[in-house]
Amino acid sequence: MGFTAHGPRGRLIGLTIGFVLLMASMLASILYGLHTFDLNDLWKAYRQFDGSNEHLIVTTARVPRALIAAAVGASLAVAGAVMQVLTRNPLASPSLFGVNSGAVLFIVIGLAAFGSSLTMGGMIWIALIGATVTSVFVYALGTQGGGGFEPIRITLAGASVAAFASSVTSGIILINKDSLDSALFWMVGSVSGRKLEHLTTVFPYMLLGLLLALLLSGSLNVLALGEDNAKGLGQRLRLVRSLSAVSVVLLAGGSVSIAGPIAFVGLIVPHLCRYFVGNDYRWLLPYSALTGAILLVTADVASRFILMPKEVPVGIATALIGVPFLIYVARRRAHA
Template sequence: MIATTRIPLRQSRPVWLALMLAVLLLLCALSVAIGTRDVDWPDIIAALQGRIDNISQAAIAARIPRSLLALLAGAALGLSGAVMQGITRNPLADPGILGVNMGAALAVAIGVAWFGIVSAQAYIWVAILGAGLAAVFVYTIGSVGRGGATPLKLALAGTATSVAFSSLVVAVILPRNDIAGGIRLWQVGGVGGATMERMSHVLPFLAVGFVLSLISAKKLNALALGDDMAAGLGERVALARASAALGAILLCGATTAVCGPIGFVGLVVPHLCRLLIGIDHRWLLPFSALIGACLLLASDIIGRIIARPNELEVGIVTAFIGAPFFIWIVRRQRLRDL
């Protein structure tokens, strides 16, 4: 019998990190190169240097901010999903499943339809407010009854809230034919039409969200041991949860404001990362951001290829990827363990 050797987890993490960075660079190059118009590498190089001498170079110049937005949004959603799963100790936690994305979407729909908001800053603040209120609402509902906020109750409360908020979005925009088309398209979730100006408004919020989420890694490791053990180790449990949740809400709200509600990235990515590098949040959080960026870039590229000369919005592609994965997780977990 041939002996097999297994690379220790600690030694494999740098290998996976280098591999995923290489994949990310490859996907960035493909995202710039692939679209409804075929382009040559000389045009790509010229566009990256800031030259727009022909239609191909103009097309590439439009793809660059789109690729950057997909990278940032994927990283934000992957990281926020890992944080939410760590806070709730819930394998089904996800900005979409817990209703956070739809809370942001409902707040934006109300702001546009009833208050006439038009500025990018207003979109972002309203979306973050909606995401925060939705998170508090779902956690409050999931905490009612015996056992407190169990993973199963949070998942059920979040799913019901998402459905209710989605219906409310339709009810809000239905009488407004002047904005209904734009809101419905935005509600699908996508990165098309991205510009550097749009991203400049959202970058400060994403930066704060990334920092708050990444520095919560040690706190999430303590919370994974249970509230009593975390308190015994000197952690302020409520403060630890609140600071980590604030980072996740900023990431979700800001991403939803600029891209619309994109689902399942925050669910799929943390599970994949745990298979690769384990459960230590000091590694899990940055890996979730990295692989989330790869997943959304790849989904955007797939959406451009399979529907050429048209394209599928990235939110549709991630739903096709994430829905079977969600079913697999539910079937894999015992109901009492959820």
């Protein structure tokens, strides 16, 4: 496994280093951008708040943005790791369950129905409901029939539903062009313009999804051995798969509802973490959470400088990283 960390001590050291890197990246996210601050400005913004423009930017824009990016990155990465073992597909990501397409479809329907009266908080709830409904439908569709659970059927069901939802979304936007600007702003994937209360609305669901995934980590290790081996070891496959799907919906649905469909984080991060800690999900999931948070926070910081003074949505920045990585993984699997 290359540079795999050996033993619990080495892996704990790796987690500690990852936590330090996450804190450093979040600090950079707060301090750097079109407006640059220093540590003294950050301290005064909370200890000696005076209502100035600088203090408002720090407290209402930069800090919430860093926290949201970290939470979304961690959630998407863990959801991707769970999806890859659940479907036995190394290219799986949260979008496989139709989370992105379902959330976008419901958001566009909400914008077409309510227009400008739809608040950001309302959009979050609609997106979370859409992600949940679509994922449940995909899971039910993929497990119908006498064959039981088959990863290829889940994959095909997810791809079909995602394509259908995207087509309906495009049709609604063409019919109701007034919702186009608002929909595009949300669909591109971004953590800017969000407020701390938006995070607090969905964070309990994301935290529940993370805790559920961690509790299932031992069962996921058994599931990764294959269905026959898992049955032989007494694994309750239906229960494990159902709870894993719930975890993915909570993690990815919460992320998409607050930041839009940010691609490739759930694909890239689990592969990177496997390179260092192997396939033990008891370690892979915590590493994925930390690495996903670091990746998205860092990508968000970088996106501010690509077209300065304008900002590139972080969803575009992750796509620039993710597409070459996807090609690399696909070619590596083909050669294998």
